[in-house]
Structure formats: C-alpha cells, structure tokens
Amino acid sequence: MDIKVLGTGCANCRNTIALIDQVAKAKGVAVALGKVEELRDIMAYGVLSTPGVVIDGKVVHAGGVPSRDKVEQWFAAGA
Numbered sequence: 001m002d003i004k005v006l007g008t009g010c011a012n013c014r015n016t017i018a019l020i021d022q023v024a025k026a027k028g029v030a031v032a033l034g035k036v037e038e039l040r041d042i043m044a045y046g047v048l049s050t051p052g053v054v055i056d057g058k059v060v061h062a063g064g065v066p067s068r069d070k071v072e073q074w075f076a077a078g079a
Contacts, residue, residue, distance in 0.1 A: 001029060001030070001031045001032070001055060001056065001075075002031075002032045002034075002055070002056050002057070003020060003031050003032065003033050003034070003053065003054070003055050004033075004034045004035070004036050004053070004054040005017045005020065005033070005034070005035050005036070005051055005052070005053055006035075006036045006041075006042040006045060006047050006050055006051060006052035006053070006054060006062075007035070007036075007037065007042070007050035007051035007052065008037055008039065008042075008050065009035075009037055010050070010051075012050070012051050012064065012065050013035070013050060013051040015065050016051040016053065016065050016066065017033065017035065019065065019066070019068060019071055020033060020053070020071055021033060023068065023071045023072055023075060024075065027072070027075045029075050036054075045059055046059065047059060047062045048062070049062050049063035049064075050062070050063070051063075051064070051065065053066065053074075055074055060074060
C-alpha cells in the first residue's frame with residue numbers, strides 16, 4: 001500500500017504521518033509512507049487544505065488530522 005501525506009511539514013502533517021504509521025504497525029500492514037511537501041505537487045492532487053492523504057494514487061482525505069477510526073477503515077478496505 002503506497003501512502004503519501006500531503007502537507008508543508010506543519011504539526012498536523014507530522015501528526016497524520018505518525019498516526020498512519022502507528023495504525024499500520026498495529027494492524028501489521030506493510031506500507032510505503034511518504035511525504036509530499038512542495039505546494040505545486042500538493043495542488044496537482046487537487047488538495048487545497050492540508051494535510052491530505054493519498055493512498056495508491058487516490059486522495060482519501062484532506063484538511064485536518066484524520067480520526068484513528070478513519071485510518072483503520074483505510075487499512076480494512078485495502079486489505
């Protein structure tokens with residue numbers, strides 16, 4: 001599962017990365033977790049409010065830290 005967190009490095013972006021990493025480890029899901037910090041690259045995904053989350057090329061979240069339940073649902077759907 002290829003996951004990218006879109007954001008310029010703010011606290012919410014760091015918290016989103018940490019949350020995704022925690023849930024992935026707890027679920028035993030192998031993920032490639034990356035960051036996209038360049039504004040033009042973020043906007044190329046159509047995301048105007050960060051942090052955004054892209055899973056396997058599809059935007060699944062934008063604007064604020066996602067809830068733990070929401071992150072767990074992504075892994076359940078992708079498993």
